Amino acid sequence: MENIDIGKKVETFRKDKGYSSRELARLADITPSMLSQIERGLANPSIQTLKVLAKALDVPTFSFLLEDNDTADLVVRANERKKMTVEHLSYELISPDFTGTMATAIMKVPPQTTSSEKLLSHKGEEVAYVLAGTIKIYLNGEEYTLVEGDSVKIPAHMKHKWENAFDTEASILFSVTPPAF
Known part of the structure; x- marks a missing residue:
């Protein structure tokens, strides 16, 4: 201090x-x-x-009493993104980390896969934007097909899942607050 x-x-x-x-x-x-x-x-x-x-x-x-942020820690270079894979889904963290009140990531969903077997929910509110490809999203059992440029808001605790029933990978940019995925 x-x-x-x-x-x-x-x-x-x-x-x-x-x-x-x-x-x-x-x-x-x-x-x-x-x-x-x-x-x-x-x-x-x-x-x-x-x-x-x-x-x-x-x-x-x-x-x-808060320390000032080192602004260099706020910049995320494309080749230095934190990456993680959960089963067949891959995520690239766009925000520097999970320490704030919001996190942003790119989720890549391979063809013929889903984010989960059943609808799941979490405490975070989410906004997602389709960067590339076509993807289905299920919101409380209702099915919607999203294409490049479409977006969706997923309220906190709403049961949902992603499904790529198509032949090309889908890339989804999403932000969630508070960070939870």
Whole structure:
């Protein structure tokens, strides 16, 4: 946590809200000089001061303590995607990992295969887009045929399965929140 610049975060949140230093100091019931010292890294705020600043800025207190993301970790190069195979389905993770509130992947379904024998559900809400091929999706027992360019939203806990009853591989881009597959 030594790399976290709490003062810089306070200043950034303040500016994002459009507050002057005096306005925020008044809202947080601290002196303008104390706020100035915090923002410049000359004073370390107490937990109580962080709480009142967070309340005045309408942000969670812990947001001052989060480490900044290394933006390089947010980029996923096409040749560096994480890949996994589950039975005959292959997945390429488009998002960097599963740590956030959403994950995006490409699922490839070979010809004459299904994602599962029966309809399954999971807690995540999903949106899928057909990149290539033709695929059937079953939603609560209703069958739909999707072609390249079609998309579908699958609500959380809805029973569904994918079936490629055709002669070419289907590629499906999908995002799920929270990450679960």
